Amino acid sequence: MSTTTAPGKPRTTGAPSAPHTTAARSHSPRRQAVGVLLGPFTLLLFAVFLIPVLYAVRLSFFSETHTGLGFGNAHTTFVGLRNYAAVLADPSFVRGVGTTLLYALVFIPLVLAGALALALLFDSGLVRARQLSQTVLFVPHAVPGIIATVIWLYLYTPGISPVLDLLSKADLTVNFLGLSMLIPSLVNIALWSGLGYTAVIFFAALRAIPRELVEAAEVDGAGPVRTALMIKVPLIRSTLSTVAVFTTIATLQLFTEPMLLSRATPLVGPRYTPNMYIFDAAFTRNNYGLASAASVLLLVVCCALSYVVTRGTTRSTQRVPDPRKARS
Amino acid sequence: MSTTTASSTRPYGRIVANILVGASVLYALLPLLWLLTASAVDAEALFASDFFDLSHLALVDNIRALLTQDDGAYLTWYGNSLLYAVGGAAVGALVSTAAGYVFDKFDFVGKRPLFALILISVMVPATVLALPLYLLSSDLGLANTVWSVLVPVLFNPFGVYLARMFSASYVPDEVLEAARVDGANELRSFFFVGIRMLAPGYVTIFLFQLTAIWNNFFLPLVMLNDASLYPLSLGLYSWNSTAPINPDYYPLMVVGSLLALLPLVVAFLLLQRYWRAGLTAGSVK
Numbered sequence: 001m002s003t004t005t006a007p008g009k010p011r012t013t014g015a016p017s018a019p020h021t022t023a024a025r026s027h028s029p030r031r032q033a034v035g036v037l038l039g040p041f042t043l044l045l046f047a048v049f050l051i052p053v054l055y056a057v058r059l060s061f062f063s064e065t066h067t068g069l070g071f072g073n074a075h076t077t078f079v080g081l082r083n084y085a086a087v088l089a090d091p092s093f094v095r096g097v098g099t100t101l102l103y104a105l106v107f108i109p110l111v112l113a114g115a116l117a118l119a120l121l122f123d124s125g126l127v128r129a130r131q132l133s134q135t136v137l138f139v140p141h142a143v144p145g146i147i148a149t150v151i152w153l154y155l156y157t158p159g160i161s162p163v164l165d166l167l168s169k170a171d172l173t174v175n176f177l178g179l180s181m182l183i184p185s186l187v188n189i190a191l192w193s194g195l196g197y198t199a200v201i202f203f204a205a206l207r208a209i210p211r212e213l214v215e216a217a218e219v220d221g222a223g224p225v226r227t228a229l230m231i232k233v234p235l236i237r238s239t240l241s242t243v244a245v246f247t248t249i250a251t252l253q254l255f256t257e258p259m260l261l262s263r264a265t266p267l268v269g270p271r272y273t274p275n276m277y278i279f280d281a282a283f284t285r286n287n288y289g290l291a292s293a294a295s296v297l298l299l300v301v302c303c304a305l306s307y308v309v310t311r312g313t314t315r316s317t318q319r320v321p322d323p324r325k326a327r328s
Numbered sequence: 329m330s331t332t333t334a335s336s337t338r339p340y341g342r343i344v345a346n347i348l349v350g351a352s353v354l355y356a357l358l359p360l361l362w363l364l365t366a367s368a369v370d371a372e373a374l375f376a377s378d379f380f381d382l383s384h385l386a387l388v389d390n391i392r393a394l395l396t397q398d399d400g401a402y403l404t405w406y407g408n409s410l411l412y413a414v415g416g417a418a419v420g421a422l423v424s425t426a427a428g429y430v431f432d433k434f435d436f437v438g439k440r441p442l443f444a445l446i447l448i449s450v451m452v453p454a455t456v457l458a459l460p461l462y463l464l465s466s467d468l469g470l471a472n473t474v475w476s477v478l479v480p481v482l483f484n485p486f487g488v489y490l491a492r493m494f495s496a497s498y499v500p501d502e503v504l505e506a507a508r509v510d511g512a513n514e515l516r517s518f519f520f521v522g523i524r525m526l527a528p529g530y531v532t533i534f535l536f537q538l539t540a541i542w543n544n545f546f547l548p549l550v551m552l553n554d555a556s557l558y559p560l561s562l563g564l565y566s567w568n569s570t571a572p573i574n575p576d577y578y579p580l581m582v583v584g585s586l587l588a589l590l591p592l593v594v595a596f597l598l599l600q601r602y603w604r605a606g607l608t609a610g611s612v613k
Contacts, residue, residue: 029513029514029515030434030514031436032514032515033430033434033513033514033515033518034430034434034436036515037426037427037429037430037515037518038426038427038430038431040423040426040427041423041424041426041427041483041488042427042442044423044479044482044483045445045446045449045483045485047479048457048461048479048480048482048483049449049452049457049483049485050445051464052457052460052461052464053452053456053457053460055460055463055464056456056457056459056460059460059463114352117348118348118349118352121345121348121349122349124341124345126341126342126345126346127345127346127349128346133349133350133352133353135596135597135600136353136356136357137352137353137356138596138603139356139357139360139593139596139597140356140359140360141539142539142589142592142593142595142596143360143589143592143593144542144543144545144560144561144588144589144592145543145545146543146545146561146564146565146568147561147564147585147588147589150564150568150581150585151359151360151362151363151585152359154366154578154582155359155362159375160374160375160578162362192355192356192359195352195355195356196352196356197607200604200607201607204604204607204608207608208608224341245451249451249453252453253453253454253455255455255545255546256545256546259565260565260568263568263569263572264572275455275546278455278459279549279550282459282462282550283550288459288463291459292459292460295455295456295459295460296456298453298455298456299452299453299456302451302452302453302456303448303451303452306451
């Protein structure tokens with residue numbers, strides 16, 4: 001980085017042993033600087049994160065009840081965990097969780113394995129036009145989810161899609177929006193958006209591996225595939241699990257794609273995923289208590305997941321393997 | 329490099345590797361090429377997937393139709409998206425950069441728990457926050473205003489995390505010490521010395537935040553009723569809901585989508601160095 005060279009003014013270059021008096025003297029200006037520079041972010045942290053989270057938790061314990069026949073004034077009453085019980089007992093919520101889990105089970109291994117394979121190929125030195133390929137692979141990440149879905153939705157729609165035209169010329173009919181193809185069709189949209197992005201992250205981590213370790217393995221007679229799987233992959237384990245957590249959290253938020261698909265096929269209902277359930281509960285049924293309880297459940301699952309995985313990785317990075325031992 | 333030995337001893341490996349990468353590149357590229365060609369032809373050719381008959385070329389007509397539909401709603405949405413994304417990312421990245429710099433260069437009471445809270449907030453899905461944010465802002469009378477979609481997107485905890493790492497590697501402590509000796513106070517040091525050295529980091533955070541805001545759909549969907557405040561994502565969504573009923577909207581959606589993704593694709597192509605730096609910093613811990 002050329003910009004990191006100090007723009008030091010000539011007068012000061014000879015004074016690296018700066019006296020510590022400044023630190024002692026400027027105690028309050030220092031506090032003032034922390035306040036000014038950190039203040040805006042802290043304000044945001046409270047206003048758009050901490051307070052809303054606490055508010056959602058509070059809402060989830062209350063319910064709006066109407067006196068009389070429902071025409072009287074609405075007033076909120078404390079209902080304890082009843083909203084949570086209602087969410088968990090709701091078959092449409094449970095079905096949504098099941099759908100999302102199934103989707104996650106297909107998508108996450110596919111995107112992680114695919115991206116890792118691509119990153120290892122890029123790192124192997126066998127691939128031509130590496131930089132250009134990475135850039136092209138990355139571009140779908142810059143395409144808004146809604147537009148990615150629109151593109152693929154049209155490619156799935158008979159009468160518009162050139163893909164379906166080609167298939168029909170070969171006497172093949174695939175109904176991408178049919179019941180059995182819904183999950184694969186959704187996975188394909190997410191895979192298209194995320195594959196290159198994830199591959200570039202993995203590639204960056206692979207580049208950071210000390211070359212001696214890889215060369216030592218090669219000298220020991222390990223082939224490129226063996227080196228990749230036994231040396232390189234274990235060394236980027238912490239990146240792999242961090243990316244896995246982020247991917248999982250993004251997967252649990254599945255919303256935009258099925259929301260658009262729900263306009264194209266009746267097979268995708270308004271409560272197809274937990275997030276769509278929350279949206280439906282809040283804005284179609286106006287049941288904020290129920291929606292908040294579902295939000296808090298989603299939040300707890302995400303925090304628990306990231307906690308487990310971060311604990312797991314800190315432990316595993318502490319015993320970075322000796323590559324020669326790792327081979328046996 | 330061992331590239332030459334590997335390629336000469338394993339020609340099959342080389343061929344297979346290039347085929348696999350080539351196939352992935354085509355997978356990424358072909359849907360976008362379809363969008364490009366589909367935008368350039370008239371409706372008749374679009375529904376017939378007939379992209380090679382030059383008499384059906386209608387890119388200019390399509391764009392004209394797009395811009396005049398619904399009294400120019402598309403341009404309004406485009407302007408809104410630019411305001412939310414460029415404004416939000418410019419301010420948000422500055423807020424994150426300043427905070428990351430403080431976490432790197434200063435010690436203060438409550439530093440560790442505050443940073444832990446920031447790391448937790450990275451993991452919290454934005455959609456979980458959208459509902460309580462909506463309820464709070466409607467209590468304050470801010471729902472369905474510009475602020476309801478502009479303020480929440482300023483919050484970028486991952487940007488603080490990145491900025492802290494950038495600050496640790498781009499801003500040497502000696503330079504700040506020199507500035508102090510020169511009589512600059514801490515704030516002047518940040519605004520005149522620190523932020524210049526952090527400029528590449530700022531651009532990286534700006535770029536990722538720009539993408540996130542431009543692509544944001546859930547928050548505007550929850551917050552906004554007024555179509556004149558919609559960003560592109562929400563505007564296109566409302567048109568898409570009409571398309572199955574009125575097929576005239578299909579060509580509009582196609583060309584509207586193409587123009588909506590251009591700014592980001594161009595930004596990423598021009599600023600490659602920066603997003604690569606961001607992904608490297610994010611992946612190597």
